Amino acid sequence: MNWRHGTVVEGGLEVMVRGEALLRDRVTVNGRPAERAGTAFWAPVVLREQETDVVAVAEGPTGRREHRVRVVWDRASRPRYRFSIDDNSFFLRDITRQGYASLFDCFYLRNLRDLHRRYGAKFVLNIYYTTGDGFELPQFPDRYRGEWADHADWLKLAFHAYQNVPDRPYQYAPAAKLAADFDLVAEQILRFAGEATYSPPTVIHWGMVPGEAWPVLVERGVRVLSAIPAFRGGAWDIQYFLDDARSDYLSRHDALKDFDSGLIFSNVDLICNNTPLDRIVPTLEPLRNDPNRAEIMDLFTHEQYFWPFYSHYLPDHFQRLEVALRWVTENGYEPVFFHEGLLGGAEG
Numbered sequence: 001m002n003w004r005h006g007t008v009v010e011g012g013l014e015v016m017v018r019g020e021a022l023l024r025d026r027v028t029v030n031g032r033p034a035e036r037a038g039t040a041f042w043a044p045v046v047l048r049e050q051e052t053d054v055v056a057v058a059e060g061p062t063g064r065r066e067h068r069v070r071v072v073w074d075r076a077s078r079p080r081y082r083f084s085i086d087d088n089s090f091f092l093r094d095i096t097r098q099g100y101a102s103l104f105d106c107f108y109l110r111n112l113r114d115l116h117r118r119y120g121a122k123f124v125l126n127i128y129y130t131t132g133d134g135f136e137l138p139q140f141p142d143r144y145r146g147e148w149a150d151h152a153d154w155l156k157l158a159f160h161a162y163q164n165v166p167d168r169p170y171q172y173a174p175a176a177k178l179a180a181d182f183d184l185v186a187e188q189i190l191r192f193a194g195e196a197t198y199s200p201p202t203v204i205h206w207g208m209v210p211g212e213a214w215p216v217l218v219e220r221g222v223r224v225l226s227a228i229p230a231f232r233g234g235a236w237d238i239q240y241f242l243d244d245a246r247s248d249y250l251s252r253h254d255a256l257k258d259f260d261s262g263l264i265f266s267n268v269d270l271i272c273n274n275t276p277l278d279r280i281v282p283t284l285e286p287l288r289n290d291p292n293r294a295e296i297m298d299l300f301t302h303e304q305y306f307w308p309f310y311s312h313y314l315p316d317h318f319q320r321l322e323v324a325l326r327w328v329t330e331n332g333y334e335p336v337f338f339h340e341g342l343l344g345g346a347e348g
């Protein structure tokens, strides 16, 4: 929760807790009596810590019921956005083969740098170990280390998967497989680009990792995972196997925390390769007016659509990014990296 969800008061954020209880029940919220009207109840609660347990208790002729929920208060929250690009491998193969004098002789990185210069945009590129056609990260030269470091304030590399195929590589894989692939890629990023460019990932290929394997990610510094919670075929998907209640919540909010693992799940707001140029602003605009979606813009796309040799090449892909970046910039959103602070914001 942030300033959009209540009233900022001395030392805290006052929010209204609402619920339903049986007509004859006496309801308290964090120990204080709640107002009632019919089956409804409501009571203000002031959040003073980063995490607060809200406990509603109903007591009456049929017994006692309790509903408990832990709330995260993003005290120092400001409107912000992050930009993540998945499925990266072709640009690394291109630079290796062409032997450019500069990383930015590769049109892909050059265009991203132009967007950085124009809008201050920051990018995390989630990369594969191999393109699957003979190119692997160990072939990538380390002579660009200085250039990577010079641009590490806006350009990061992170693990995404071993390779593009098969789909959903970690959905049913043992945790050890995820750990091994993660370490392979991380080791290479550190070798050829260096510490400053290295970032923990926030998107694992296909967004499906079972809870048993989450510790693999947490142990490696992952704090946030972006999901695209979609309900289809009678089940939630692309949400790291969160249960139904949490998938539904995340689909309507910016973020949700899993307190057992410490992971925060972010809800992707825009997938540029799926959104036609003239739909970018109409996709973002309604989010700005929804207090549950307005504060953090999780922007996202995939590398392959930038390349003319790709079967689904999008000639206007960079324009789509530009329209999205112009919109967030003009609407006061600041560029952040999710692995820094609380979803890229100050920890307050």
Ligand SMILES: [Zn+2]
Binding pocket: 086, 087, 160, 204, 205, 206
């Ligand atoms: Zn992917």
